[in-house]
Amino acid sequence: MALIDLSKKEVHCKIVYYGPGRCGKTTNLLYIYNAMSDRARGKMLTIETKGDRTLFFDLLPLNLGKVNGFDIRIQLYTVPGQAIYEATRKLVLKGVDGLVFVADSLRVRQAKNIESLEDLQKNLMENNLSFNEIPLILQYNKRDLVSTPIPTLELDELESDLNSHLHTMAFEAAATKGMGVFETLKAISKLTVRHVARKHLMAK
Amino acid sequence: MADLVVTGPVLEKAKIQIDKSLIKAGVHTVLLIDEAGNIVASCGKKRNDLDTTSLAALAAANFGATSQMAKLIGEDDFSLLFHKGKKDSIHFARIGSALILITIFGDDVSLGLVRIRVAQLIKTIEQVFGICN
Numbered sequence: 448m449a450l451i452d453l454s455k456k457e458v459h460c461k462i463v464y465y466g467p468g469r470c471g472k473t474t475n476l477l478y479i480y481n482a483m484s485d486r487a488r489g490k491m492l493t494i495e496t497k498g499d500r501t502l503f504f505d506l507l508p509l510n511l512g513k514v515n516g517f518d519i520r521i522q523l524y525t526v527p528g529q530a531i532y533e534a535t536r537k538l539v540l541k542g543v544d545g546l547v548f549v550a551d552s553l554r555v556r557q558a559k560n561i562e563s564l565e566d567l568q569k570n571l572m573e574n575n576l577s578f579n580e581i582p583l584i585l586q587y588n589k590r591d592l593v594s595t596p597i598p599t600l601e602l603d604e605l606e607s608d609l610n611s612h613l614h615t616m617a618f619e620a621a622a623t624k625g626m627g628v629f630e631t632l633k634a635i636s637k638l639t640v641r642h643v644a645r646k647h648l649m650a651k
Numbered sequence: 652m653a654d655l656v657v658t659g660p661v662l663e664k665a666k667i668q669i670d671k672s673l674i675k676a677g678v679h680t681v682l683l684i685d686e687a688g689n690i691v692a693s694c695g696k697k698r699n700d701l702d703t704t705s706l707a708a709l710a711a712a713n714f715g716a717t718s719q720m721a722k723l724i725g726e727d728d729f730s731l732l733f734h735k736g737k738k739d740s741i742h743f744a745r746i747g748s749a750l751i752l753i754t755i756f757g758d759d760v761s762l763g764l765v766r767i768r769v770a771q772l773i774k775t776i777e778q779v780f781g782i783c784n
């Protein structure tokens with residue numbers, strides 16, 4: 448749920464980076480955090496408690512400047528990918544306005560990518576949401592490994608595994624080096640803000 | 652979950668009510684947040700010394716987690732959600748289905764007083780935001 452404050456002329460949106468464990472969600476946020484100026488970024492919060500804790504996510508608040516006179520505030524969240532954190536993933540999806548699904552290009556992670564996308568769909572449904580209502584883009588991460596001996600997935604394999612039904616934008620990335628990170632962020636921010644604005648601000 | 656659109660007059664009214672009931676009672680910080688962890692309103696002298704963004708995100712997650720725990724043991728929700736510190740304590744309350752009121756207060760304010768004031772304030776804020784349920 449976006450928050451639109453008409454008195455301060457602010458729009459607050461929540462964007463969640465989803466994907467299997469170790470696909471590079473936190474790396475995306477860290478790269479963004481390190482590349483942004485203090486003025487544009489808030490404090491990055493990471494909670495990496497193992498064991499019995501329920502809370503387990505990263506948060507990076509960003510100030511993306513003005514669009515049509517409105518200050519755009521974005522909160523980037525990641526979810527824990529491991530299967531046992533199902534309950535946490537559902538919590539983090541509460542009130543989500545935009546989604547990035549980060550897929551791992553490692554061939555050994557092929558099934559995990561598909562499983563995680565299905566898990567996302569299921570958890571959205573349990574929050575009474577669906578892929579049709581929330582802007583979603585894909586990021587194929589770890590493309591830097593394609594040129595190494597490590598077995599990786601071809602782009603058309605990733606496309607047919609993950610994007611054959613969604614037909615959404617997909618970006619290639621190497622989050623550790625920053626490739627594709629800002630392209631992904633820009634695309635999802637734009638879609639999300641436009642989606643929220645269409646619902647509330649343009650109608651008036 | 653529907654988006655929340657707040658206007659100046661509604662926010663002003665809500666803040667005045669929070670001020671009247673809780674800040675006047677000695678509470679030092681009050682945050683009104685939504686379930687996504689966005690801050691709708693913040694009141695109190697100390698609010699600028701706190702990392703309210705992180706606090707709101709964690710509070711929303713904590714609140715959601717606690718509601719789930721309640722469901723797992725067969726409760727609808729816990730009526731009291733409260734963390735007690737050595738000096739400062741924090742109290743959470745649900746307002747309607749989409750808002751959460753976070754009250755932070757020192758040991759000079761009693762939990763009983765906070766609970767009574769919060770219970771009254773919930774009704775007022777529901778009216779201000781036009782929430783009925």
Ligand SMILES: Nc1nc2c(ncn2[C@@H]2O[C@H](COP(=O)(O)OP(=O)(O)O)[C@@H](O)[C@H]2O)c(=O)[nH]1
Nearest residue numbers: 468469470471472473474588589620621622623
């Ligand atoms: N080679 C390579 N490694 C990556 C890339 N992105 C992330 N990693 C590594 O993958 C591991 C897991 O990344 P992390 O961001 O913690 O994954 P998360 O579980 O999705 O948050 C770390 O060791 C990262 O350094 C990438 O683009 N290329």
Ligand SMILES: [Mg+2]
Nearest residue numbers: 472473525527
């Ligand atoms: Mg992570």
